[in-house]
Amino acid sequence: MTVFSNQIDRAAAWSRDRPLLTHAFGSIALAVVCVLLLVVGDVGFVTGSEVSRWVFLAPIALATLASLHRVRAPGAAFALSLGAVALDLLLGGSSAVILYVVDGFYSASCYGGLRLRRIANALAVVGMLLSAVGLSLPDGDVRGMVFGALQGIAIFGTPVWWGANVRQRNEIAALGEQRLELERARTRDAQRIAELQRDDAVRSERAHMASELHDVVASRLSAIAIGSAAALGIPDADSATDPERARKLTAQRREVLETVRESSVSALDDMRSLITVLRAGDVGPHDAAAIDVSLDGIRSLDRAASGIHLDLELPDPEAYARLGEPLRQAVARIAGEIVANAVKHAHGCRLELRLDLGTNLRLTGRSTRGEASEHSVPSAGIGIRVMRERAEAFGGTLVAGPDGDGWVVDVTIPGVVEEETT
Incomplete structure (x- = not known):
């Protein structure tokens, strides 16, 4: 039973994904069944005259045309179906006329707008009343009225109810698809927001690291570069003829080199501290090298x-x-x-x-x-x-x-x- 239900669900999903192809198959099936009824059923029972069976191919063609256009133009399809019923009755009547009625009212109830559905419902009520009254008039028998009412409900009421039920199911399925699409869109938006937040976090972290590297490295190295250049610019003490000047040059160069060394040591300490912070992870907005x-x-x-x-x-x-x-x-x-x-x-x-x-x-x-x-x-x-x-x-x-x-x-x-x- 479960396997059979799965097969039915797959077939229903396949038909929903290919609505035009499904409706074309349905229209072809309607035409085939109508031709079979024309061959094996009665004709001319309305007028009681002898007529050729093949003249009823004209109303069958109208009904098939109506079935093909019931989705795109449900109003025109309903009118063509009623035209097929009228033509069939004018020609004398055939067994296929019931299918024209069923397909026309089903199409109007399932695919038509609110106004068309109201018209179809009103005509279905009229059809059921005529069916009940028509079968009770000859003998005035209550049983004939009941039988006519039941027949009218089967011919006119059932396709209207069936079409309304299918339409409601389609609307519920469409709402479900819309809700699913909204959820998908919301999920995609959430993913985009998460990606943007990650990108912002990465940019913020990079800016923070750039600031720290600038403070830790650039300032120290600039001082080292300036100090070392200044030390290179100090004349050699050996070139001074005055011992006092030679002593001052030596002291000046030593002072500059001590400053360079101090900056170098401080830069190394700052770099070690910064590396320690980066290795620790979870760097906050105010974390920095010590x-x-x-x-x-x-x-x-x-x-x-x-x-x-x-x-x-x-x-x-x-x-x-x-x-x-x-x-x-x-x-x-x-x-x-x-x-x-x-x-x-x-x-x-x-x-x-x-x-x-x-x-x-x-x-x-x-x-x-x-x-x-x-x-x-x-x-x-x-x-x-x-x-x-x-x-x-x-x-x-x-x-x-x-x-x-x-x-x-x-x-x-x-x-x-x-x-x-x-």
Whole structure:
């Protein structure tokens, strides 16, 4: 039984997928059955006259034509079916006339619009009444009326009910298909959203890693490049005729080389810390390579300020210590980038670096006009963008630009100090 049901379901699915082909087969089957009834059935029973059976091929052709067009033009198909019934009765009547009626009313009820279905229902009621009254008139017998009513229901009522039932099933199936398509579309949209979110996460992570690599590598290596170039530019002590000058040249070169070594060691430590963070996974938006975020760490920038004069104005250590670790890390990174940019682009300038913890956190770096260093290194020009991103991560802003003969970088993070210290 289960195998038989599966076969029926497959056949139904096959027919639903090929509606035009299915209707063509149905129309051909209707024509074949009508011809068989014409051959074996009675003809001329309405008028009682002798007529040729083959003249009834005309109403059969009309009924077949109506069946072929019942899906595309149900109204015209219903009219052709009624025309086939009328022509068959005018010719004297044949046994196939019942099939014209059944197919016409079924087509109108299954494929027609609301107005056509109402017309078909009304005509079916009229047909059932005429059938009941017509069979009861000759003898006035109640049994004839009942038999006529049952016959009318079978001929007119059954195709209307059957067509309505098939139409409802088709509508339910169409709604199911629409719902399934909506679910598929929703699934595709969810997949697209997930892909976009993954892409955004990857881009965000790449931007975060780029910022860290810029802070960890670029600034340190720039200081190393500038310091090593400066050391190469210092004359050899052997070339000095004055012992005092030779001693000063030696001390100057040693100082520069010590700065280079310190920058190299710091760069290595920063790289190890960054690699450790990346290997650990789950890097948060404020995770970074470990650096000294205390005020002492900011003061240590003076050692990296090779070739410039750095003036620091820092807040009370206790107030600064109450800031969150991510915020202090951002402040230390921005301060280091300000100093590194001054070293690279304004050799010999005076840089005033001030950190104020008033109502808002404000970090200002103001430098005087410097000179282009002969030991300058290429710059990618992303330092200001990285500093701005760090400030915006805490809801702050960064303004950078010329200030008279110098340059100013002004970072403001509103409300963070008050929030962190309460």
